[in-house]
Amino acid sequence: MITERVRTAHVLVVEDDWPIRHLLKVSLSAHDYEVSEAENCKEAISSLAKQVPDLLLLDLGLPDGSGIDLLRRLRQEHATPVIVLSVQGAERTKIEALDLGADDYLTKPFSVDELLARVRAALRRSKSLHAPTLLTCGDLELDLERRHVTLAGHEISLTPNEFSLLMAFMRNQDRVLTHRQLLKEVWGEGYVDDSHVLRVNVCNLRRKLNSPDGKRNYIKTEPGVGYRLCLPRPA
């Protein structure tokens, strides 16, 4: 099941210099992109209000205001990829734009081939977004992306092994996990019989997860079998 982009991509070119703007329009149109044009910030803003393009080519040296501000406004609402055009020497502005989330840059003069390659790369990337992976169990939250764990709101710091262990638990809430399963998952095939190292880590994990007053217990021991993560019951 693949979702393919069928319609042609729409590119908005924001550039005050006519020869360059024309070059961009011709080059992009020749490769089946649909092109809109704006020659200053004002036109760009009204164009964006009408329709948000698939990609923005933005010159940073506009007559009626800084392209940086335009980029900042755009980024507050849209994740549209942006490729920045700049003249040599405007390093400061260029880097500021990239830090603001611009996707790429080209320094004038640039080759059309390079421009087209950058456009393709930016459009390709913008298609692949990833679902935010966040596991929860009670007031425990585990963020796979950032490798952060928060308990009742504030972050707690885990060692790499503790994090993997907790990840295995949270993917299998309320389920018994045998010693071998946990050892295999976190330490690998070679450790399936080393139950001591597992016990030490469960101990350390509990110390960090359970409330200071020891009134909650997320990890339940299944004697002779393994462990199980479940909602803590106020002992």
Add this chain to the structure above:
Amino acid sequence: MITERVRTAHVLVVEDDWPIRHLLKVSLSAHDYEVSEAENCKEAISSLAKQVPDLLLLDLGLPDGSGIDLLRRLRQEHATPVIVLSVQGAERTKIEALDLGADDYLTKPFSVDELLARVRAALRRSKSLHAPTLLTCGDLELDLERRHVTLAGHEISLTPNEFSLLMAFMRNQDRVLTHRQLLKEVWGEGYVDDSHVLRVNVCNLRRKLNSPDGKRNYIKTEPGVGYRLCLPRPA
């Protein structure tokens, strides 16, 4: 946008002892589960051939063969959640079943409330599967799940910081990432000006990524700006 299970869940009960099987059927039916029954391995296999249930309740002490073998056969094709029933003392078999991928277990005699809780938990879990997150760039592969990186097939070992750094790169292939962006992403807000630590890590990462003969280069330097990950060109 939520996908909710509307139809009733289908449970297959595999149990030779009539009183227990009857108890299970009555209890589950009373809670709107659709129940099928099998009193030995043979019946279970033919039932599975007809229709794969949403959950399997499996007694391990069957007259015509080991429930373990049934479980092993099932696991070769389906990820159907399985809750195992066992008598006290059959620890060995029970743990074997769990290691094979059984989801939970109940030791006879068990309370019906506990059974129903375990059934709910197992069905809830089976609904949440996660997309395998695997990023690639040329013959570089990064597995978000297992935190493994392979280069042309064989694994290479990265330190935690190196892994985060490469992850940032692979999520933004062909895109320039400024020093500040990378430092913020990997080290956090407080490090955005410490470009030295970034350079050292990029250096170490390159040493591990590039082929021994130094003929490939994944990470391209953008002088004054930052770095960019792209397909290596045979220098």
Add this chain to the structure above:
DNA sequence: TTTTTGCATCAAGGATCCTTGAAGCGGGGT
């Protein structure tokens, strides 16, 4: 050419983490 600037690389002190040993605790069985 000389100087400067930014990047690459090496090395070491210090911090963190992992493994393993040893001791304490408690329930079940004899």
Add this chain to the structure above:
DNA sequence: ACCCCGCTTCAAGGATCCTTGATGCAAAAA
């Protein structure tokens, strides 16, 4: 009552990793 077994907890040696300083290098600027 005693012992045995599994689980918990503490502690330390050793391994790994991270940061920082020092040095080398190359390209651009003066």
